[in-house]
């Protein structure tokens with residue numbers, strides 16, 4: 001559980017009242033999450049999540065908050081951030097808006113930038129079936145398409161430049177074999193990023209962290225009804241990147257045998273078929289999927305090593321296990337064609 005910054009009831013109350021949500025009834029620190037401070041806030045008008053951003057700056061945040069608003073407006077199950085009625089939304093094209101311009105979705109609490117978003121109904125499914133993966137795949141593709149007319153651009157701040165910068169910081173903490181793997185994979189990913197096939201990949205705003213614990217499914221249906229995805233949250237690692245990287249992050253988390261790190265073919269197949277039911281992968285994407293699965297494993301191996309060995313103070317914090325993504329990366333690098341068995345049925349269905 002992570003509450004890095006304690007919020008006084010009175011300060012949260014003042015915020016929700018100013019935003020027109022009525023008086024605050026309850027404020028509860030949230031277990032889970034390692035990046036930001038999160039509280040459930042129940043007010044007279046409903047349930048919300050109050051997030052205080054611990055690392056992201058007020059200049060970076062409008063990209064994420066406006067993206068959530070954009071996707072929610074396009075009908076995606078994404079929590080809409082609550083706007084401050086006293087702050088006028090900026091006018092003109094998003095690219096012409098200075099980063100320091102006031103953002104109606106961004107507030108300040110306990111000296112930190114903060115947002116208030118709708119609380120999603122449902123719960124995360126930590127043991128997903130092929131049916132959950134199909135819901136996820138279709139939603140991911142719809143999100144990619146809905147992001148095409150999102151005008152803001154901000155790089156994925158946990159992309160290749162961050163891996164290059166952070167690897168030397170974590171290398172002193174790993175053993176020789178791990179160090180060799182990390183350095184070799186980084187060299188490979190730098191090489192892939194320079195290729196013309198990589199330059200040709202379609203891109204746009206991507207979530208880049210759509211793990212099982214960032215997605216909700218309905219709990220109100222009968223037990224035999226197919227699962228229904230009710231929400232995607234935690235967009236604070238989003239950025240402009242390739243759609244394929246986003247898909248690879250999802251495959252590595254949703255369609256995997258957790259103990260071994262191997263692909264689960266039935267779940268990977270369901271996820272890809274559903275994704276392609278909304279948007280077909282092109283030839284460059286098919287060719288680079290094995291490389292992006294490795295990239296996605298490397299990204300989370302590095303960030304977990306970083307969080308594990310260089311932790312921050314938090315009153316409630318459980319860092320994730322870095323060795324999981326080391327295992328996934330070894331598996332993807334040793335069996336780059338494992339995903340081909342999954343792509344074949346997708347190709348046949350297309």
Ligand SMILES: Nc1ncnc2c1ncn2[C@@H]1O[C@H](COP(=O)(O)OP(=O)(O)OP(=O)(O)O)[C@@H](O)[C@H]1O
Nearest residue numbers: 030032033034035036038049079118119120233234
């Ligand atoms: N909009 C929301 N609706 C319902 N629950 C939410 C919402 N946002 C966050 N939560 C709850 O808060 C918990 C922590 O949130 P989150 O995953 O965003 O934490 P974080 O520290 O920002 O991110 P990370 O997953 O990167 O560690 C989630 O597991 C979920 O239970």
Ligand SMILES: N[C@@H](CCO)C(=O)O
Nearest residue numbers: 209211237300304320
């Ligand atoms: N989803 C990430 C944590 C937040 O970035 C992980 O599992 O390492």
